[in-house]
Amino acid sequence: MVERLLPENLNFDGPFPRLSRRLRLGVVGGGRISVTQATAARMTDRWEVAAGALSSDADRSKVRGAEWFLPADRCYASFDEMAMAEAARPDGVDAVMITTPNHVHFDAAKAFLEAGIDVLCDKPLTIQVAEAKGLEEITARTGQVFAVGYAMSCFPVIRQAKQIVAEEGIGKINQIHVEFMQDWMTPEDVAEAPHVKWRLNPKISGPTSCVGDIGTHAAHLASFVSGLPMTDLRAEFHVCGAPKSLEDTVFMFTRYRNEVPGTLMATRLAPGNRGGLRLRIFGSEGGLEWDLENSEQLKFNRFGEPDRIISRGHGHGIDPRAERLIRTARGFPEGIIEAWANLYTEFAMAVAARRDGVTAPSDWLAYPSVSQGADGVRFIDASVQSHQSGGDWVTI
Structure with missing residues (x-):
C-alpha cells in the first residue's frame, strides 16, 4: 500500500490538516x-x-x-x-x-x-x-x-497585512519604509566573540554582514507584504562602531515596481533596540504599520477614519488564511518561535x-520559496555594487 500523508478529502479552505505520521x-x-x-x-x-x-x-x-x-x-x-x-x-x-x-x-x-x-x-x-x-x-x-x-513573513498579522494590501485596503501604494535596528554589536570587543567572527569574515559570510543577515529580512518583508518586487536601490555601508572587516550599518533609498519609492535601514549598533524590525506601507487611502517587538498587533489606518489595531487571535476579522497560523486566543501571546513553527x-x-x-x-x-531566497541574494549583490560605486542607483 502506498503511503499517503494528507487526508483523502483535503479541505484547502480549512485549517491545516494532521498528517498520517510525523x-x-x-x-x-x-x-x-x-x-x-x-x-x-x-x-x-x-x-x-x-x-x-x-x-x-x-x-x-x-x-x-x-x-x-x-x-x-x-x-x-x-x-x-x-x-x-x-x-x-x-x-x-x-x-x-x-x-x-x-x-x-x-x-x-x-x-x-x-x-x-x-x-x-x-x-x-x-x-x-x-x-x-x-x-x-x-x-x-x-x-x-x-x-x-x-x-x-510567517507572523499571522503579517499575513493579515498582506491580505489587506492585496484587497486594496490602503489604496494604491505610494511609499514603503522598512528598518531593522539591533544593538548587539555595540560593545567595542564584540568582533572577538566566536559566534561573531564568521559573520565578519567575507569568505564565510559573503560580501556583507549586516545586509546579508538582517537587511535581507527587511527587504523580503517589504516585498512580501506589499506584493511589489524591489527593482532598484542606492546604498551606503558604514562601520559605526569598532573597526570591522564588513559593515555593521546600512542606509538605502529603494524603488519598487511601479516606481514606488522607499527607504531601508539596518544596523546592529542601535542601543535599546533588539528585535527592531519595523515596516510601514502607505497608500492613497490609508496605511499599515507593524513592529516586531509588538508583533501581535497591526496598525491599520484608512485616511479620515479612526485608526484600527488588529490583534492576533481567532475571529474578529482575521482572514482565514492568517487564522490557520494561530494557536492561542487573543490575550495569550505568541512570538518568534511560533512564527518559525508556522514556516x-x-x-x-x-x-x-x-x-x-x-x-x-x-x-x-505562502512560505518563502527558493526564488524569494534568490531575490535576497540579488538584493545583496546590488547593495554591494551601489556602495562600491559611491552610492549610485543599481538595478536589481
Whole structure:
C-alpha cells in the first residue's frame, strides 16, 4: 500500500490538516539557530528530528547528536555523507534544515536536492548570485520543495497585512519604509566573540554582514507584504562602531515596481533596540504599520477614519488564511518561535503534497520559496555594487 500523508478529502479552505505520521527532519549545522528551528518544528507536531550533521568532526558529531537524542548511526560528519546515507534508507529523512554559516548553503542544499530530499535553508540563500540561480534551476529540475528561512513573513498579522494590501485596503501604494535596528554589536570587543567572527569574515559570510543577515529580512518583508518586487536601490555601508572587516550599518533609498519609492535601514549598533524590525506601507487611502517587538498587533489606518489595531487571535476579522497560523486566543501571546513553527507547518504541507502528488491552490501556502531566497541574494549583490560605486542607483 502506498503511503499517503494528507487526508483523502483535503479541505484547502480549512485549517491545516494532521498528517498520517510525523515527517522526519534532518539537521545540517548545530549552532544556536538550529536549536530554535528544531524547537519550532517539533511544536507543529508534524516533524521529528531524525538525523544530523552537527559537526565536521565525526566524534564531535556523535557527541552533539547524543544531545539531540539521535542514534549514533544517524550522526554524520558531512552533509554529503548524510545526503547519500539518508536517501538510501527506507526510513530516511523527508527533509533537512540547513543552518550552517552562509558559505556552506549552496553545496549542502545542492547535495540534498539531488538526493531527492526537500530543503529548508537559512538566509541568505547563498553568497553568490550564480549559486542562487543554480539552486533555482536545480529545484525546478528536481521538483523538490525548497523553503527559505524568512520567518518574519510567517507572523499571522503579517499575513493579515498582506491580505489587506492585496484587497486594496490602503489604496494604491505610494511609499514603503522598512528598518531593522539591533544593538548587539555595540560593545567595542564584540568582533572577538566566536559566534561573531564568521559573520565578519567575507569568505564565510559573503560580501556583507549586516545586509546579508538582517537587511535581507527587511527587504523580503517589504516585498512580501506589499506584493511589489524591489527593482532598484542606492546604498551606503558604514562601520559605526569598532573597526570591522564588513559593515555593521546600512542606509538605502529603494524603488519598487511601479516606481514606488522607499527607504531601508539596518544596523546592529542601535542601543535599546533588539528585535527592531519595523515596516510601514502607505497608500492613497490609508496605511499599515507593524513592529516586531509588538508583533501581535497591526496598525491599520484608512485616511479620515479612526485608526484600527488588529490583534492576533481567532475571529474578529482575521482572514482565514492568517487564522490557520494561530494557536492561542487573543490575550495569550505568541512570538518568534511560533512564527518559525508556522514556516515549518507550511513546509510540512508542501513536502506532504509533493509526496502525495497533490496539486494545491496557489494561495494555500505562502512560505518563502527558493526564488524569494534568490531575490535576497540579488538584493545583496546590488547593495554591494551601489556602495562600491559611491552610492549610485543599481538595478536589481
